[in-house]
Amino acid sequence: MSLSEKLARFIVNTSYEDLPEDVVGFTKLCILDWLGSAVAGSSKEPVRIIDELAREMGGAEQASLVTGGKTSLTHAALVNGAASHVVELDDIHKSSIIHAATVVVPAALAVAEWMNKSGKDLIAAVAIGYDVCFRIGEAVSPSHYYFWHNTATCGTFGATAATAKLLDLNEQQIVHALGNAGTQAAGLWEFIVDGAMTKQLHTGKAAMNGLLASLLAQKGFTGPSKILEGDRGFFKAMAETFDEERISDKLGQQFKITENSFKIHASCRHTHPAIDLALKLKKEHAIRPEEIREIRVGGYKAVYDITNNPNPQTVYASKFSLQFCASLAFVKGKAGLADFTEETLWDPAIRALMERVKLTVDPEVDSAYPEKWGSAVAVETQQGEVHRLTTDYPKGDPENPVTADDLVQKFRELAAHLSDSEKNRFVDTVLHLESVSDAADFWKERSRST
Amino acid sequence: MSLSEKLARFIVNTSYEDLPEDVVGFTKLCILDWLGSAVAGSSKEPVRIIDELAREMGGAEQASLVTGGKTSLTHAALVNGAASHVVELDDIHKSSIIHAATVVVPAALAVAEWMNKSGKDLIAAVAIGYDVCFRIGEAVSPSHYYFWHNTATCGTFGATAATAKLLDLNEQQIVHALGNAGTQAAGLWEFIVDGAMTKQLHTGKAAMNGLLASLLAQKGFTGPSKILEGDRGFFKAMAETFDEERISDKLGQQFKITENSFKIHASCRHTHPAIDLALKLKKEHAIRPEEIREIRVGGYKAVYDITNNPNPQTVYASKFSLQFCASLAFVKGKAGLADFTEETLWDPAIRALMERVKLTVDPEVDSAYPEKWGSAVAVETQQGEVHRLTTDYPKGDPENPVTADDLVQKFRELAAHLSDSEKNRFVDTVLHLESVSDAADFWKERSRST
Numbered sequence: 001m002s003l004s005e006k007l008a009r010f011i012v013n014t015s016y017e018d019l020p021e022d023v024v025g026f027t028k029l030c031i032l033d034w035l036g037s038a039v040a041g042s043s044k045e046p047v048r049i050i051d052e053l054a055r056e057m058g059g060a061e062q063a064s065l066v067t068g069g070k071t072s073l074t075h076a077a078l079v080n081g082a083a084s085h086v087v088e089l090d091d092i093h094k095s096s097i098i099h100a101a102t103v104v105v106p107a108a109l110a111v112a113e114w115m116n117k118s119g120k121d122l123i124a125a126v127a128i129g130y131d132v133c134f135r136i137g138e139a140v141s142p143s144h145y146y147f148w149h150n151t152a153t154c155g156t157f158g159a160t161a162a163t164a165k166l167l168d169l170n171e172q173q174i175v176h177a178l179g180n181a182g183t184q185a186a187g188l189w190e191f192i193v194d195g196a197m198t199k200q201l202h203t204g205k206a207a208m209n210g211l212l213a214s215l216l217a218q219k220g221f222t223g224p225s226k227i228l229e230g231d232r233g234f235f236k237a238m239a240e241t242f243d244e245e246r247i248s249d250k251l252g253q254q255f256k257i258t259e260n261s262f263k264i265h266a267s268c269r270h271t272h273p274a275i276d277l278a279l280k281l282k283k284e285h286a287i288r289p290e291e292i293r294e295i296r297v298g299g300y301k302a303v304y305d306i307t308n309n310p311n312p313q314t315v316y317a318s319k320f321s322l323q324f325c326a327s328l329a330f331v332k333g334k335a336g337l338a339d340f341t342e343e344t345l346w347d348p349a350i351r352a353l354m355e356r357v358k359l360t361v362d363p364e365v366d367s368a369y370p371e372k373w374g375s376a377v378a379v380e381t382q383q384g385e386v387h388r389l390t391t392d393y394p395k396g397d398p399e400n401p402v403t404a405d406d407l408v409q410k411f412r413e414l415a416a417h418l419s420d421s422e423k424n425r426f427v428d429t430v431l432h433l434e435s436v437s438d439a440a441d442f443w444k445e446r447s448r449s450t
Numbered sequence: 451m452s453l454s455e456k457l458a459r460f461i462v463n464t465s466y467e468d469l470p471e472d473v474v475g476f477t478k479l480c481i482l483d484w485l486g487s488a489v490a491g492s493s494k495e496p497v498r499i500i501d502e503l504a505r506e507m508g509g510a511e512q513a514s515l516v517t518g519g520k521t522s523l524t525h526a527a528l529v530n531g532a533a534s535h536v537v538e539l540d541d542i543h544k545s546s547i548i549h550a551a552t553v554v555v556p557a558a559l560a561v562a563e564w565m566n567k568s569g570k571d572l573i574a575a576v577a578i579g580y581d582v583c584f585r586i587g588e589a590v591s592p593s594h595y596y597f598w599h600n601t602a603t604c605g606t607f608g609a610t611a612a613t614a615k616l617l618d619l620n621e622q623q624i625v626h627a628l629g630n631a632g633t634q635a636a637g638l639w640e641f642i643v644d645g646a647m648t649k650q651l652h653t654g655k656a657a658m659n660g661l662l663a664s665l666l667a668q669k670g671f672t673g674p675s676k677i678l679e680g681d682r683g684f685f686k687a688m689a690e691t692f693d694e695e696r697i698s699d700k701l702g703q704q705f706k707i708t709e710n711s712f713k714i715h716a717s718c719r720h721t722h723p724a725i726d727l728a729l730k731l732k733k734e735h736a737i738r739p740e741e742i743r744e745i746r747v748g749g750y751k752a753v754y755d756i757t758n759n760p761n762p763q764t765v766y767a768s769k770f771s772l773q774f775c776a777s778l779a780f781v782k783g784k785a786g787l788a789d790f791t792e793e794t795l796w797d798p799a800i801r802a803l804m805e806r807v808k809l810t811v812d813p814e815v816d817s818a819y820p821e822k823w824g825s826a827v828a829v830e831t832q833q834g835e836v837h838r839l840t841t842d843y844p845k846g847d848p849e850n851p852v853t854a855d856d857l858v859q860k861f862r863e864l865a866a867h868l869s870d871s872e873k874n875r876f877v878d879t880v881l882h883l884e885s886v887s888d889a890a891d892f893w894k895e896r897s898r899s900t
Contacts, residue, residue: 049669053662057522060508072507147687179641183648184655186636189682191629191674198633198673201666205634209655212503216651219499223648224641232639237597237688 003228003247007135008174010252011128011165016120016434019127023255024434027127029407032430033091033262034084034101036407036414038066040337041086046197050082050204063110064443073110073215074208077159080106081207082200085151087337088319089263089414093130093256094370094397096137096154097145100260102203103155104129107211108162112439117166119436125162130257133158135247136228143240152187152202153238159210167218179223180213182234262396264410265335267319270303272394273375274322278329281379281387289331289353291381297326298362298376300369308359318345326377327353336413368392404431453678453697457585458624460702461578461615466570466884469577473705474884477577479857482880483541483712484534484551486864488516490787491536496647500532500654513560514893523560523665524658527609530556531657532650535601537787538769539713539864543580543706544820544847546587546604547595550710552653553605554579557661558612562889567616569886575612580707583608585697586678593690602637602652603688609660617668629673630663632684712846714860715785717769720753722844723825724772728779731829731837739781739803741831747776748812748826750819758809768795776827777803786863818842854881 001009019027041047051067059072066080084090084102091101104126112122137144137154144150160181164174187206191198217223227233228247235242265275274297281287299307299322309321318324319340327350328335344350365374378388393400408427415423429442436442451459469477491497501517509522516530534540535552542549554576562572587594587604594600610631614624637656641648667673677683678697685692715725724747731737749757749772759771768774769790777800778785794800815824828838843850858877865873879892886892 046671049666049671052669053665056510057512057524058508058510059522060506062507072509074507147682176646179644179646180648180651183638183641183652184636186634188633188674188677188684188687190677190680190684191633192682193680194629194672194675196626196629196672196674198630201630201671202633205659215503216499219502221496221499221651222644222646223651224638224646225644227638227640230640230643232597232642234638234640237638 002175002226003244004175004178004225005171006248006251007132007161007178008171011132011161011174012171014124014128014252016124019124019255023127023258024123026258026260027123028430028433029262029404030091030101030130030257030260031105031126031433032411032427033407034105035426035430036411037087037090037102038080038084039418040089040414041083042067044086046200047079047083047086049197050200051079054079062114064113073114074212076110077107077207077211078204080109082204085203086200087266087414089266089337092261092263092269093134093137093259094261095141095259096134097141097150098133098137098154099151100130100133100155100158103151103206103210104133104158104162106207107159108166109439109442110211111163111166113443115166116438116440119433119439121166122439123433125165127255127257128165129158129162130260131255132161134256134259135251138246139244140235140239140242143242144238147188148238149187149189149199149202152206153185155203155206156181156185156210159207160213163211163214164217167214169214169217173217175225176221176223177213177217179225179227180216180221181210182227183224184209184213185234185238259398261398262402262407264396264402264406265325266337266340267325267335268307269373269394270299270307271322271325272396273373273391274299274303274377275325275329275335276395277375277377277389277391278326279333281377281389282330282333285387287330287379287381289349292330292353292356292379293382294380295326295330295353295357296378296380297322297357297359298365299359300366300374301361302369303375304359304361310354312345315340315342315345322359323354323357324350326357336410338413338416373397452625452676453694454625454628454675455621456698456701457582457611457628458621461582461611461624462621464574464578464702466574469574469705473577473708474573476708476710477573478880478883479712479854480541480551480580480707480710481555481576481883482861482877483857484555485876485880486861487537487540487552488530488534488556489868490539490864491533492517494536496650497529497533497536499647500650501529504529512564514563523564524662526560527557527657527661528654530559532654535653536650537716537864539716539787541710541712542719543584543587543710545591545709546584547591547600548583548587548604549601550580550583550605550608553601553656553660554583554608554612556657557609558616559889559892560661561613561616563893565616566888566890569883569889571616572889573883575615577705577707578615579608579612580710581705582611584706584709585701589678589694589696590685590689590692593692594688597638598688599637599639599649599652602656603635605653605656606631606635606660609657610663613661613664614667617664619664619667623667625675626671626673627663627667629675629677630666630671631660632677633674634659634663635684635688709848711848712852712857714846714852714856715775716787716790717775717785718757719823719844720749720757721772721775722846723823723841724749724753724827725775725779725785726845727825727827727839727841728776729783731827731839732780732783735837737780737829737831739799742780742803742806742829743832744830745776745780745803745807746828746830747772747807747809748815749809750816750824751811752819753825754809754811760804762795765790765792765795772809773804773807774800776807786860788863788866823847
């Protein structure tokens with residue numbers, strides 16, 4: 001049995017009823033988290049351009065755009081996929097290095113809306129899509145990641161898996177679809193040198209390409225049967241080393257979506273454990289910034305290498321400055337998207353505190369990395385009191401989970417420009433998605449506003 | 451200066467007026483040759499499916515489909531790109547291993563029609579598109595070709611180059627566009643094991659993706675500046691070995707489109723030199739099949755390895771049978787698309803002659819391969835006369851060029867189902883393309899027939 005056949009059988013044999021309760025609950029949170037990122041990203045420049053182009057090309061009114069109105073399935077996947085990755089707050093699966101939501105959810109939502117599938121069907125499709133791309137990403141990580149943007153390349157398979165489920169493809173059709181997903185998989189890291197807009201093209205195209213593979217298979221279009229393990233297939237062409245076993249290990253028994261991590265703070269993930277501790281220390285000891293003599297942060301080496309920036313000059317750079325992020329947490333008591341601004345960047349209270357942040361490599365924390373992304377933060381007051389906290393995982397990792405309330409709060413911040421009624425309706429719809437009979441209701445209000 | 455910058459400068463600085471006369475003439479023949487393949491392929495199953503899907507997704511009426519009617523630029527590139535590769539009679543550039551027409555021409559034609567560009571602009575864009583993708587293909591050949599379908603991967607850059615020219619992008623925009631062409635480049639050979647329909651998806655998507663990169667760049671979308679030579683770029687990610695020098699060698703001084711080869715016979719290229727000689731022998735000596743005692747074909751080793759099939763059972767297999775192809779040439783006096791049928795496959799005269807074909811490896815012919823794809827054919831009559839001919843190149847190679855009349859004849863065969871007036875009009879339009887003031891006239895009749 002080829003790997004594609006194993007995955008196809010898993011997809012055909014898995015329905016909403018097969019999902020454990022925690023998987024259902026977790027999947028809904030993934031969808032809500034996706035939606036916040038998509039809404040927040042919908043007016044950013046790269047998204048605006050892709051959206052404008054999609055509107056010029058036009059398309060049948062099949063699926064809703066997060067930017068308003070409806071378009072073809074493929075264009076909806078393209079635009080919504082681009083929108084949901086741009087504010088860099090979307091979910092991340094560490095062992096496959098994939099942001100699955102931004103590729104899987106747009107493709108799945110488009111088909112679910114078009115076919116008036118139930119909320120339960122949508123939940124199952126998303127859980128399946130995550131599972132398939134996480135497994136493929138794990139099989140090729142870390143070597144694939146050097147050149148390739150896993151979210152785009154492996155994500156394409158996830159979009160295919162989710163949409164194949166919603167389209168009720170049979171095993172043979174799914175094998176073809178996965179084959180044509182893999183042969184379209186693309187996305188090189190080269191753009192990162194220039195900080196180019198390419199990242200949004202990657203996620204939008206991955207959602208669109210994965211969907212396209214499923215739609216073609218439904219019409220009888222054939223594809224390679226061993227796209228993963230074949231001699232001229234995805235693994236051998238695109239990964240120095242790979243591990244086929246990861247594809248079928250506990251396939252159908254353990255849903256990997258619950259291994260997913262959420263980002264609460266709007267900064268580089270490496271700053272998160274220290275921000276978590278700073279927020280906790282501020283709250284537990286009611287510490288005011290001016291009372292602080294020194295903040296001592298001990299991180300793993302990557303924290304020092306990537307986020308040791310005592311004097312960031314742009315909002316973007318401030319998200320990669322541990323000194324800024326820790327000070328922001330002590331001054332503002334939060335570090336969400338709305339807290340990284342020109343105002344906070346040059347806030348005198350934050351700037352004053354930044355000078356009192358000492359960042360070092362903590363040997364104990366460092367030895368546990370990368371299994372644990374920990375931190376040790378000590379705050380010393382002007383009176384000489386020292387409060388110290390440590391953590392092994394940033395908040396949002398499965399080992400240090402966020403609550404549904406945390407994610408609802410995050411969604412409300414990301415969707416700040418929507419009306420309260422629209423925000424409420426979105427939260428209500430997603431958190432009760434299993435009782436939604438027609439997935440088209442998801443976008444009920446949005447699809448009217450162009 | 452990065453390689454993308456060099457290519458961008460070349461594209462900006464090259465116009466119709468810079469093309470030597472032979473390049474103009476040759477480019478028009480490439481377009482005519484493309485059109486025949488596209489028309490002949492337009493009703494084949496993989497194309498029918500892609501066309502049906504594109505129509506379901508819908509799109510603004512911007513550009514014509516070879517299948518009839520109009521759709522968006524991107525869908526026109528997708529469908530027309532898929533259509534023109536399926537009958538396997540499209541052009542080939544040996545040193546880059548690229549079929550350029552099927553990717554470059556559909557993208558260029560769509561934009562030229564949409565923008566009502568002149569025939570001269572279209573000619574320049576196609577010549578530029580060929581040049582850019584041939585150079586990139588040469589830079590990564592042969593190592594890239596093991597896993598990757600050069601026509602799709604390198605072809606994407608060609609579609610971008612041609613459309614960037616037609617959209618009048620500036621140097622910086624073209625650098626961005628080439629960056630986002632390379633990051634979308636995809637197409638694995640794995641499908642060949644299954645003989646899957648994927649090949650048509652590759653060419654259609656390459657045309658569409660390359661066009662998409664240009665359209666985005668026009669709107670200000672940025673891309674990686676060193677997509678070719680960058681540390682995580684196309685060369686290093688996708689080729690074991692590569693030669694950067696090929697990109698700029700005589701760039702702007704020597705147009706590589708004239709190195710292109712055309713296929714006249716509808717069979718495997720390795721059968722072509724022997725078919726050429728068989729046709730010549732039949733004609734020169736007025737040999738009737740029943741007069742033949744033996745046909746002795748000496749080829750290079752690949753001819754023997756790939757086309758030694760004395761008893762083909764399908765029309766497809768007959769195109770890879772030297773015995774069949776040589777006999778067909780002696781019996782029918784041609785070997786075009788219309789000559790490979792169930793009727794000829796089981797024709798008693800052809801079958802009888804096939805038994806008298808002796809295929810061997812000719813040491814002299816073999817030693818000149820692969821620079822020369824030669825053949826030595828001797829025909830011995832029942833009366834004991836022996837006529838012998840040799841050739842170094844199949845007809846259609848630049849060293850053994852076809853005439854415009856040959857290609858017009860090929861077009862008429864491939865477009866057999868069109869009316870005579872439509873065929874005449876197409877031939878007339880393409881052969882006088884430099885005097886066409888509006889490229890939209892190219893499709894004048896076709897765009898009305900849905």
